[in-house]
Amino acid sequence: MTEHSEPQQNGQPTPRNASPSGQSLPGAPAPEEPQLTEPPQPRSPLPPAADQAAPAMRSATGNPTQAEPSSRAQRSTHLTTAQGARLATTDHSLRAGERGPVLLQDHHLREKITHFDHERIPERVVHARGAAAHGVFRANGAATSICRAAVFQDGKETDVFVRFSTVLGSRGSADAVRDTRGFAVKFYTDEGTWDLVGNNIPVFFIQDAIKFPDIVHAGKPHPDREIPQAQSAHDTFWDFVTLHTEATAHTMWNMSDRGIPRSYRMMEGFGVHTFRMSNHDGETTLVKFHWKPRLGVHSMVWEEAQITNGMDPDFHRRDLADAIESGAYPQWDLGVQVFPDTEDQMFEGIDLLDPTKIVPEELAPVQIIGTMTLNANPTNYFAETEQVAFHPGHLAPGIDVTADPLLQGRLFSYLDTQISRLGGPNFAQLPINRPHAPVNDMLRDGMHQTAVHTGVAPYKPNSLDGGCPFFAGAQDGALIDVPVEIQGKATRQKPASFEDHFSQARLFYRSLAPVEQEHTANAYAFELAKCYEPVIRQRGVNVLSNVDQELAESVAAKLGLPAPEPQQLEPVATSPALSQVGREWPLDGRQIAVLTCGESDASAVAELVEQIFDAGMVPLVVAPTGEPLGDGDGSVAVARTYFTARSIEFDAAVVVDLPAEPEPAVAVMFGELHRQGKAIAVLDSALDSAVAVGLDQEYEGTAQLSGTTEALSVLRSALSRHRVWAR
Numbered sequence: 001m002t003e004h005s006e007p008q009q010n011g012q013p014t015p016r017n018a019s020p021s022g023q024s025l026p027g028a029p030a031p032e033e034p035q036l037t038e039p040p041q042p043r044s045p046l047p048p049a050a051d052q053a054a055p056a057m058r059s060a061t062g063n064p065t066q067a068e069p070s071s072r073a074q075r076s077t078h079l080t081t082a083q084g085a086r087l088a089t090t091d092h093s094l095r096a097g098e099r100g101p102v103l104l105q106d107h108h109l110r111e112k113i114t115h116f117d118h119e120r121i122p123e124r125v126v127h128a129r130g131a132a133a134h135g136v137f138r139a140n141g142a143a144t145s146i147c148r149a150a151v152f153q154d155g156k157e158t159d160v161f162v163r164f165s166t167v168l169g170s171r172g173s174a175d176a177v178r179d180t181r182g183f184a185v186k187f188y189t190d191e192g193t194w195d196l197v198g199n200n201i202p203v204f205f206i207q208d209a210i211k212f213p214d215i216v217h218a219g220k221p222h223p224d225r226e227i228p229q230a231q232s233a234h235d236t237f238w239d240f241v242t243l244h245t246e247a248t249a250h251t252m253w254n255m256s257d258r259g260i261p262r263s264y265r266m267m268e269g270f271g272v273h274t275f276r277m278s279n280h281d282g283e284t285t286l287v288k289f290h291w292k293p294r295l296g297v298h299s300m301v302w303e304e305a306q307i308t309n310g311m312d313p314d315f316h317r318r319d320l321a322d323a324i325e326s327g328a329y330p331q332w333d334l335g336v337q338v339f340p341d342t343e344d345q346m347f348e349g350i351d352l353l354d355p356t357k358i359v360p361e362e363l364a365p366v367q368i369i370g371t372m373t374l375n376a377n378p379t380n381y382f383a384e385t386e387q388v389a390f391h392p393g394h395l396a397p398g399i400d401v402t403a404d405p406l407l408q409g410r411l412f413s414y415l416d417t418q419i420s421r422l423g424g425p426n427f428a429q430l431p432i433n434r435p436h437a438p439v440n441d442m443l444r445d446g447m448h449q450t451a452v453h454t455g456v457a458p459y460k461p462n463s464l465d466g467g468c469p470f471f472a473g474a475q476d477g478a479l480i481d482v483p484v485e486i487q488g489k490a491t492r493q494k495p496a497s498f499e500d501h502f503s504q505a506r507l508f509y510r511s512l513a514p515v516e517q518e519h520t521a522n523a524y525a526f527e528l529a530k531c532y533e534p535v536i537r538q539r540g541v542n543v544l545s546n547v548d549q550e551l552a553e554s555v556a557a558k559l560g561l562p563a564p565e566p567q568q569l570e571p572v573a574t575s576p577a578l579s580q581v582g583r584e585w586p587l588d589g590r591q592i593a594v595l596t597c598g599e600s601d602a603s604a605v606a607e608l609v610e611q612i613f614d615a616g617m618v619p620l621v622v623a624p625t626g627e628p629l630g631d632g633d634g635s636v637a638v639a640r641t642y643f644t645a646r647s648i649e650f651d652a653a654v655v656v657d658l659p660a661e662p663e664p665a666v667a668v669m670f671g672e673l674h675r676q677g678k679a680i681a682v683l684d685s686a687l688d689s690a691v692a693v694g695l696d697q698e699y700e701g702t703a704q705l706s707g708t709t710e711a712l713s714v715l716r717s718a719l720s721r722h723r724v725w726a727r
C-alpha cells in the first residue's frame, strides 16, 4: 500500500465511526447498516490493475508509454487535496453565508490557487519550444572496436528519450519557423546516462562558448518591442552575423531548405563537435556523430512553412505524436565519421576542433553503429518534455570530450541552467532525468530532495558505512580522462585555422542543387528585407560576395541594392551528400489528398484509398462536406472538407473528380500544390473540372491518367524524389 491508497477492509470501505475491527467505539451512535453495494466508481486515469501490479503506463489512446510506474503521482479515483483528503466539491469557495465574503480557512481554495500561481517554471533560455518521444537504441556492434561503451555492444538495446526543438522561439511559438532544430538524445545506458545534445545543422554560429550570450541576444526578439517572435529576420540577428563572420556557414544552412524541415521525423541530426572514443585497449579515436533518418531528409518550401504557421502552428509536434500513436515509429541510424586521434587534430586540412566546420562525407564516410526507434509518446508534457534536462557532459565510459572551445563552455552551461530552470540541484531525481543505472552519489540535501538516503557517511574515505560507496575499477569507471598531454601559456588567442570563415559556407552553397540555391537566395532576400537599417542589408549582401558572387548579386538585385565587388575566391570541392535533391527516399507515411466531388464513385475511391494504404502512405479523402461517400458497407469516410483542408497537409494529390461549382478553396488548393512542387495525378474523368480551377497540365509532375493504379505509380515515382523540383 502507498500513501495514496484507499483504506479498505475486505475490499469494502471502512464505515465511519467503526474501529478497524468493526467494533463500535463507546458512546458512538450505532453504525449505519453496512453498505453492500458501492456507488459507481469514477474512471481511473490508470488501467484497472495499475494500482496493484504497476504495469506499463498507457497514453490516452491506449498506447504504452515508458513512464516509470514509480513516477505516478495521481493514484486515487476520487478528487483529493494534495494531502490525500477526499473532496466533495471544488466549485464553490467556503463563504460566510451564500452572499458573504470568502473565509481564509478554506484550505482547498488556498491550496488550489497557490499551486496554480506557481505552475509555470522558467522556459529554456534557448530551445524553449520542443516535442519529445521515448524509444530504444539498438547497437549493431560496429563501434566496439573503437569504443568500450556498453551501449554500442552488438544487439544491446538502450532506452532513449529524444527532444526536438526550435531555438529562438518561446514555448508557445510556431513550429515551422526558419530556424535551427535541436536534436537531443538521452541514452539511459547501464553505465550511466549519456546525452548526445545535437542539432539538425552540423555547424555552429560561434567557435567559442564565450560568444553564446552574444549570438542568442542577437537572435532573440528586440529588447524594446520584444518582436519578432521565433524569427531571425530582423536587424539584431543580421547585425551580429554579418559582423561576426564565423557565423556565415551556419547562417547559410539556416537560409537553405534545412531551416524549414518537413517533419522532425525527416531531419538529420549532428553531434556537431568532435568527440573522443576509447576502446578496452586504451586506444583513442576522434569521431563526429550523425543521425540519418530512415524516411529521408525533407524540407518544406517557404510559402508552405508560412501557411503552416497560421493553419497549424503545432504541425511538427502533431506530426511526431500522430505518427507514433498510429504505430509508424520513426527511425534514425546513428553513424560516426572516424578520424585518427593525431596531435594536431586536423583531418584533410580541416580543424576537427572548429565547430563551424564539417568534414564532407565523401572524405570520411558515415559508418552506421546502431538504430534508434521512437515508439512511445510522453504521458505528460510538463513532467517529461519540459522537465527533461540534457547535458553534453553526461558521458558513458568510452565516450569523452575534446578541447573544442564551444564544447568546453557547454560543459559548464547546461548544469548551471537547470539549477534555475528546475529550481535546484536535485533535478536528476525527476522521473524523466533519473538514470536507469543504479545511483549512489554522496550528493545530499538541497531544494526538492526526494531521496531518503540511508547510511551516515556520505563522504570518502569512511569506515562508518563500511567504506561504501565503493570505487569502480580503473577499467570500468566513467569520466576517466584520456591522458592527452596539455600544456601552453594562458592566452585568449585562437588558432589560425579558426580564421577561415567562408570556405565551408562556399562548400555548402556550391553543393546545393540549383533549386536549393534559388531557395537560399530567396531566403536571404526575405530576411534582409525585414531589416530596417540599410547598412545591415548592404553588409548582408557584401558578406555573401565572400561565398559566391552570383548569390551576392542575386540577393542584391532582389533588395534593390548595388552588387558588391567580386572577391578572389579559392576554389572548393563540393559534397553531393549535402544536397537533398537528386536522391530517392522511402514513401512511408507520406500524406496523399484524394480530391472528390462528394458524389464520386465510392467503390473507385475505396480502391484508391486501399492502394495508397498498401503503398505505406496515408490517404486523406477530401469532399465538399463531411458526409461519407456512398452508402452502407461500401461507404468511404471523408477526412477533410475543402473548407478545412489546406495544401500543407498533403505531399501529393489524386483528383478523382471535383464539385461542379467548386468553392474558392479548391482553386487555392491547386495553386498551392503547384507552387509547392507537389505531384498531382488527375483521372481522365476529372480533367476538365481540374483545368477549370487552375490545373496547368504543362507542369511536370501533373499527370492525366486513366485509372487509379496508373495514378499511384506516377505519384510513387514523384514522391520518391520528395517534390517535383523542376516545377
Ligand code: HDD
Residues within 6 Å of the ligand: 124, 125, 126, 127, 130, 163, 164, 165, 181, 182, 183, 184, 197, 198, 199, 204, 208, 209, 210, 212, 271, 272, 273, 355, 388, 389, 390, 406, 409, 410, 413, 414, 417, 418
Ligand atoms: Fe545548447 C539547450 C544544442 C551550443 C547553452 N542546446 C540546447 C538544446 C539543444 C542544444 C538541442 C535543447 C536541449 C533540450 O531539448 O532540453 N547547443 C546545442 C548545440 C550547440 C549548442 C548543438 C553547439 C554545437 N548551448 C551551446 C552553447 C551554450 C549552450 C555554446 C552555452 C555556452 N543550450 C544551452 C543552454 C540550454 C541549451 C542555455 C538551454 C536549456 C538547456 O540548456 O537545458 O544551457
